Amino acid sequence: MASVASLLEDAHKSGDRWATYALGTWYFHGRFFDKDEKKGFLLMLHAAEGFIPDACFDVAVSYETGKGIRKNLRKAGIYYFRGMMLGEKQSIAEVGRLFYWGIGLPKNRDIAKELLNFRETEN
Known part of the structure; x- marks a missing residue:
């Protein structure tokens, strides 16, 4: 029986950006795989380039904090946006x-x- 990880790998290789995002978060946080922030970031970036909203947020956080990639506040702003x-x-x-x-x-x-007032009305 195939593992969830191998199914995600297959989906990622087939172009499923949500699978790419899931793999990225697993590598980034060390869940089910050895922790590899750089590999995780690159997978999440690939998903963000495919317009996966959650991936855009996580990539922005990485750029803002410098976790997994060199800190870049301009790029953080772009991906949050x-x-x-x-x-x-x-x-x-x-x-x-x-x-x-x-x-x-x-x-x-x-x-x-x-933006902050709009955010408050959304809750």
Whole structure:
């Protein structure tokens, strides 16, 4: 009987970006595989490039914290923004936070206020 990991590997190889994202998180966090943040990040990045909302958020967090990849606040902003545009709810608050403080995006408290107010109405 095939393991879940081998099924995910097969799905990933067939182009399933959700499977790619799942594998990425497993490698990144060391669940079911030996922990490999770099490999996990690259798999999540591949999924984010395929417009998987959750992958966009996780890639943004990695770029912001420097976990699995060199820290890059501009790229963090890009992937939080992409996640927000794809409907990933936490990304709305993160983009608002970045605009509020001018982290990786130009400081704009008016936009930040709108995003953070919108995020509050979503809960």
